[in-house]
Amino acid sequence: MPVQTPEEMVAALLYLVPATTVPWEQLLAATAKLEPLTQRERCELLLRAVNSDRLSPTMWARLVGAHESTPGIDTQLYKGAMPALRAALARVVADPATAIVDIGANSAEIVNDSVMLIPKVSVDAGKWVQGERVVGRSRGHALAYALNLFLDPEKAFGRLLRQCRWSKCGRFAIGEPPKSRGQPPNYYCTPEHRREGELEQTRERVAKLRRKHK
Ligand SMILES: [Zn+2]
Secondary structure, three states, X not given: OOOOOHHHHHHHHHHOOOOXXXXXXXXXXXXXXXXXXXHHHHXXXXXXXXXXXXXXXXXXXXXXXXXXXXXXXXXHHHHOOHHHHHHXXXXXXXXXXXXXXXXXXXXXXXXXXXXXXXXXXXXXXXXXEEEEEEEEOOHHHHHHHHHHHHHOOOOOHHHHXXXXXXXXXXXXXXXXXXXXXXXXXXXXXXXXXXXXXXXXXXXXXXXXXXXXXX
16 A cells, blocks of 8 residues: 555554664674663763773673673773773863863764664663663774763763862762752762872962962
């Protein structure tokens, strides 16, 4: 039957176009071993990678997509991407709004048309839990997708991103929303780093004063 009206066209698109244009079964089989991650879990996993925490090959595979689900994954390969990711995240900590202007367009460009998301939703005791598997054209594309979660102003991750203020550390973490307006207070990842970091700040202030009074 020929399609006559726009309504019929929609029906045709929904029901008549064969679903074989995407090798769906192959795609699902390739990603079957990857546990889906919620977006927050993906953000946290990216931070662990950037913080140089040890990640198991399975964790790496979940972060960088199906391409790496093969055994014997070489995690050394990712090390090269880390300085760029660290710099981008530090930029987000410094100011999320200008980070979008400076790195958002590039990061979006990497992800566009190069990442597929396979959602997995479960409803548990009335709670909606949405995870997703990410399949990237390459592991770099999948990593850029994780970075984009911090750049998206519709999501809270960028505003909650913190970096340990002690200069010898610089670990990233997702923090709590600040209790008051304005800049969040200095973040330190452990009480020891707070001690070290605050000592360092004091020394810097004193040095600055000395220079001023010379
Ligand atoms: Zn620290």
